[in-house]
Amino acid sequence: MSENRVTIKTADGNCDCYTYTAPGNAPAPAIILYMDGLGIRPELRAMAERLASNGYFVLLPNLYYRAGDYAPFNMATMLTDEKERNRMMALVQSVNNAGTMRDTTALLEFLDKEPKAKASKIGCVGYCMGGPLVLTAAGTFPDRVAAGASIHGANLANDRPDSPHLLAPKMRGRIYLGVAEIDPWLTPGETDRIKAALEAARVNHTVEIYPGVQHGFAANGTPMYDRDAAERHWERILALFGETLS
Numbered sequence: 001m002s003e004n005r006v007t008i009k010t011a012d013g014n015c016d017c018y019t020y021t022a023p024g025n026a027p028a029p030a031i032i033l034y035m036d037g038l039g040i041r042p043e044l045r046a047m048a049e050r051l052a053s054n055g056y057f058v059l060l061p062n063l064y065y066r067a068g069d070y071a072p073f074n075m076a077t078m079l080t081d082e083k084e085r086n087r088m089m090a091l092v093q094s095v096n097n098a099g100t101m102r103d104t105t106a107l108l109e110f111l112d113k114e115p116k117a118k119a120s121k122i123g124c125v126g127y128c129m130g131g132p133l134v135l136t137a138a139g140t141f142p143d144r145v146a147a148g149a150s151i152h153g154a155n156l157a158n159d160r161p162d163s164p165h166l167l168a169p170k171m172r173g174r175i176y177l178g179v180a181e182i183d184p185w186l187t188p189g190e191t192d193r194i195k196a197a198l199e200a201a202r203v204n205h206t207v208e209i210y211p212g213v214q215h216g217f218a219a220n221g222t223p224m225y226d227r228d229a230a231e232r233h234w235e236r237i238l239a240l241f242g243e244t245l246s
Contacts, residue, residue: 003049008061010106012099017107018045018060020052021116028057029245030117032107032137034100034130036219037092038073039064043221051125054238056245057117059107063129067094075222092129097136097162104137108144121146123241127218128185131177132156132164135194138175139167147244149176149237152215154185157193165194168201175205176240178233183215208236 004019018040022028033048040062052058064070070091074084111119122144126134131153138148150156156177157165175198179191191207198205210217210232216224218233 003045006110008106008110011102012066015065015103015106016062018048019114020048020056020058020060022052022055022057027116027118028052028055029121029123029241030057030059030111030114030119031123031125031241031245032104032111033058033060034124034126034133034137035060035063036126036128036130036216037088038075038078038128038219038222039070039088039091041072041221043219046220050234051237054242056123056241057111057114057119059111059117061103061107063095063100063103063133064091066099067091079223095129095133097132097164100133101136101140104141108141120144121245123147123149123245125149125151125237126153127151128153128216135164135171135175136162136167138173139164139170142170142172145171146173147176147240148173149178149240151178151218151233151237152180152183152210153177154183154190154215157190157197158187165197168197168203171198171201171203173204174240174244175203176236177205177207178218178236179207179209180213180215180217180229181209181211182213185215206236 131150134148214224217226
């Protein structure tokens with residue numbers, strides 16, 4: 001297994017990405033990992049590497065590429081440092097559903113040409129900010145996304161015209177939502193709304209509430225990390241991709 005840096009030309013510029021290859025020489029099913037608001041960092045790269053080690057070709061794009069270079073965040077003070085949180089939110093504002101779907105078009109074209117990836121049907125997993133991007137990709141590229149997992153994602157069902165839940169009738173892949181019980185980023189009733197939309201569209205889906213944990217529970221290196229919940233999420237997503245991409 002190896003980590004490589006690549007630059008993928010998108011409709012909006014040049015997106016720097018990491019790729020991770022599965023053990024062995026055979027082409028492996030492809031998965032796009034949509035990052036959280038904390039951006040590309042060693043802990044997130046380790047998560048991509050762990051996913052690849054289970055038999056996948058993983059593509060991790062830097063979704064903040066439009067904003068230019070940014071300094072790593074101080075994880076230890078993120079919850080208490082208002083300046084650091086504001087810096088993160090400014091970067092989050094550079095990411096939107098439409099722009100990331102333009103990026104995803106380019107990511108899919110890259111995967112189609114990658115000899116180490118099997119990409120006719122792919123998986124997607126996203127954390128926090130990446131959660132709604134997974135659902136948007138599932139609805140935008142229904143012929144390509146066979147499985148999508150949103151982990152402590154927010155803005156899955158809002159009142160904007162680009163809300164991911166509105167794409168539920170177009171989704172064909174399996175969807176897994178891992179929801180933190182303690183999540184201030186979720187609006188009241190949001191989990192019920194996305195669940196209702198998926199049920200109405202007859203999407204094959206699972207919504208699982210992780211009791212007693214906070215938004216960000218799966219992200220190692222942060223104050224919100226919960227090892228037991230994080231390991232449970234690994235069990236769920238590996239089962240999801242194993243059943244849909246193998």
